[in-house]
Amino acid sequence: MPQIQIRLAPLRDRSYTVTIRSGLFGTLPRRLAHIAGGGRIFIVTDRHVAPRYGRVLLKRLLHLGTDAILLTVPAGERSKSSAMALSLQSRLLRGRVKRDSLVVGLGGGVIGDLAGYVASTVLRGIRFVQVPTSLLAQVDSSVGGKVGIDHPAGKNLLGAFHQPVAVFIDPRFLRTLPAVEFANGLAEVVKIAAALDAEFFRSLELLGGRITRSNHRLLTRLITRAVGLKGAVVARDEFESGLRKSLNLGHTIGHALEASTGYRLKHGFGVAIGLMAETRLAVALGLTAPETAVRLENVLHLMHLPTNAPRKIDWKTLRSSLAMDKKGDARGTAFVLPRAIGECAIGVRVPPEFINCIDMFLYE
Numbered sequence: 001m002p003q004i005q006i007r008l009a010p011l012r013d014r015s016y017t018v019t020i021r022s023g024l025f026g027t028l029p030r031r032l033a034h035i036a037g038g039g040r041i042f043i044v045t046d047r048h049v050a051p052r053y054g055r056v057l058l059k060r061l062l063h064l065g066t067d068a069i070l071l072t073v074p075a076g077e078r079s080k081s082s083a084m085a086l087s088l089q090s091r092l093l094r095g096r097v098k099r100d101s102l103v104v105g106l107g108g109g110v111i112g113d114l115a116g117y118v119a120s121t122v123l124r125g126i127r128f129v130q131v132p133t134s135l136l137a138q139v140d141s142s143v144g145g146k147v148g149i150d151h152p153a154g155k156n157l158l159g160a161f162h163q164p165v166a167v168f169i170d171p172r173f174l175r176t177l178p179a180v181e182f183a184n185g186l187a188e189v190v191k192i193a194a195a196l197d198a199e200f201f202r203s204l205e206l207l208g209g210r211i212t213r214s215n216h217r218l219l220t221r222l223i224t225r226a227v228g229l230k231g232a233v234v235a236r237d238e239f240e241s242g243l244r245k246s247l248n249l250g251h252t253i254g255h256a257l258e259a260s261t262g263y264r265l266k267h268g269f270g271v272a273i274g275l276m277a278e279t280r281l282a283v284a285l286g287l288t289a290p291e292t293a294v295r296l297e298n299v300l301h302l303m304h305l306p307t308n309a310p311r312k313i314d315w316k317t318l319r320s321s322l323a324m325d326k327k328g329d330a331r332g333t334a335f336v337l338p339r340a341i342g343e344c345a346i347g348v349r350v351p352p353e354f355i356n357c358i359d360m361f362l363y364e
C-alpha cells in the first residue's frame with residue numbers, strides 16, 4: 001500500500017503519513033479509533049458526502065465503541081464562510097470538545113479547508129485528520145496544512161497552517177464524484193506535473209483518456225505520484241517562502257478568472273485556463289519555447305479541460321485581482337511561469353504592459 005511520509009523540518013514530531021489505497025474506507029473506522037485514542041471524534045462533512053460515506057463511517061465508529069459525532073454542512077464553496085466556521089466551532093464547544101478530541105474532515109477541498117480551520121482555532125488547535133473524497137482534495141488540498149475560509153474581500157483570506165496528523169486517501173470515493181468535479185481535480189494533477197516533473201507529465205500525455213473515475217489502479221498510481229511530489233515540496237518549504245510557490249503555477253491568472261466570473265468558474269477550470277494563459281505569457285516573454293504551450297494544450301484537452309477563458313468576464317475585477325494577488329508585494333504581482341515542462345521560474349515580475357493586454361493570453 002503506498003504510504004508517503006511528509007517529514008516537516010525542524011519539528012519532526014509533526015510529521016505525518018498519507019496512506020493511499022483503493023478500498024481503504026473499509027479499515028478507516030479502526031484507524032481513526034486508534035488515532036483518537038479515546039478522545040471524541042467530530043466528523044465534519046457536507047450534504048453530498050454524508051449520505052454516501054459520512055453516516056456509514058459514524059455507524060461503524062459507534063459500533064467500535066468510539067465516541068463520535070457527525071457534523072454536516074451544506075455542500076459548496078459558500079460553506080467556507082466565517083458564519084459556518086462559527087457554527088461549527090459552537091457545535092464543537094457544545095459537544096464538549098477537549099484537547100484530546102479529533103476533527104476528521106471527510107469531503108472535498110471545501111470541507112478539508114473548513115474543518116481544518118475550525119480544528120486550528122478551537123482550544124488553540126486540536127488534532128485533525130484529512131479524508132479527502134474529491135480528486136482535487138486527494139491530489140492537492142488535503143496535503144500541506146493550508147486551512148482556511150473565505151472573506152467577502154476574497155477567497156482563502158482567513159486561515160492558518162495547521163498540518164493534519166494523518167491523511168487517508170481512498171480512490172474508490174471518486175466513483176461517486178460528478179464528472180465535472182473529476183475534471184476539476186485533474187487540472188491540479190496537470191499543474192503538479194507541469195510545474196515539477198517532466199516524466200510525470202509525459203505519462204499524462206500517454207495515459208490521457210484512460211484516466212477515468214473507475215480506473216482505481218491507475219488513479220492510485222496517479223494520486224501517489226502527485227501527493228509524493230507535493231509532499232516533497234511541502235516538507236522542504238512548509239510556509240511557502242520559496243519552492244512551494246511553484247505549486248501556484250496557473251493560479252495567479254486562475255484566481256483572477258475565478259473572481260472575474262463571480263466564482264461561477266470552478267477552481268480547477270480557472271487553473272487550467274490560467275496554466276494555458278501563463279504559458280502563452282511565458283512564450284511571449286521569451287521564457288519558454290512555444291512547444292511547452294502546445295504540449296500543455298494537448299494534455300488539457302485530453303482531460304476535457306478548457307484552454308481559453310469564458311467570454312463573459314468582468315475585466316475590471318480581473319485586472320484589479322491580478323494587481324492585488326496575495327502572492328505579490330509592493331513591486332507588483334509576482335508570477336510563477338513555466339521555463340519548460342516540469343520546470344518553472346518563481347517570482348517573475350511581469351511588466352505592466354503585458355498585464356494591460358492580458359486578454360491576448362486568455363484566448364488562443
Ligand SMILES: NC(=O)c1ccc[n+]([C@@H]2O[C@H](COP(=O)([O-])OP(=O)(O)OC[C@H]3O[C@@H](n4cnc5c(N)ncnc54)[C@H](O)[C@@H]3O)[C@@H](O)[C@H]2O)c1
Pocket residue numbers: 046047048049052075076077080107108109110111113133134135136137140141142143144145146147155156173174175176177178181184267
Ligand atoms: N488548502 C489547500 O491547499 C487547497 C488547495 C487547492 C484548493 N483548495 C480549496 O479546495 C476547494 C475546492 O475543493 P473541491 O473541488 O474538492 O470542492 P468541494 O469540496 O466543493 O467538492 C466538490 C463537490 O463534490 C462533492 N463531492 C466530494 N466528494 C464526493 C464524492 N466522493 N462523491 C460525490 N460527491 C462528492 C462535494 O459535495 C461538492 O459538491 C476550494 O475552496 C479551494 O480553495 C485548497
Ligand SMILES: [Zn+2]
Pocket residue numbers: 140188251267271
Ligand atoms: Zn489550486
